[in-house]
Structure formats: structure tokens, C-alpha cells
Amino acid sequence: MASHEIDLSAAQWRKSSYSNGTGGECVEVVPGLPGVIPVRDSKSQDGPVLLFHTPSWTPFLNSLKH
Numbered sequence: 001m002a003s004h005e006i007d008l009s010a011a012q013w014r015k016s017s018y019s020n021g022t023g024g025e026c027v028e029v030v031p032g033l034p035g036v037i038p039v040r041d042s043k044s045q046d047g048p049v050l051l052f053h054t055p056s057w058t059p060f061l062n063s064l065k066h
Contacts, residue, residue: 011033014028014029028040028042028045035053036051036052036054
């Protein structure tokens with residue numbers, strides 16, 4: 001059986017420009033992976049990761065702006 005898990009052990013996480021040092025909105029993403037955008041809470045780096053399929057990423061971001 002093939003594994004469908006994505007190895008993020010060497011991922012280069014990038015903190016959102018909206019994150020700040022006071023504990024608010026701490027979101028990190030890994031840009032540039034084929035087909036997916038991993039997202040995590042930077043305060044819980046060993047916690048769960050959400051995987052967005054690339055085509056759904058822009059509509060998701062746009063929905064947050066409204």
C-alpha cells in the first residue's frame with residue numbers, strides 16, 4: 001500500500017505577515033510544494049497541519065478577506 005503522507009520534516013515554514021510577537025494570528029505556511037499548501041499554528045509546531053489543495057488556497061484566502 002502506497003503512503004499518501006507528505007514528509008514535512010525538512011519544510012521551510014514561513015510565518016504570515018499578519019502574525020505578531022504578542023501571541024496573535026500565528027500562522028505558518030510552506031509555499032512551493034507541488035499540489036498542496038501546508039498550514040500550521042506557529043505556537044504549536046508539533047501540532048496538526050492543515051493541507052490545502054493548491055486550487056483551493058486562493059479562494060480560501062479570499063474568503064478570509066470578506
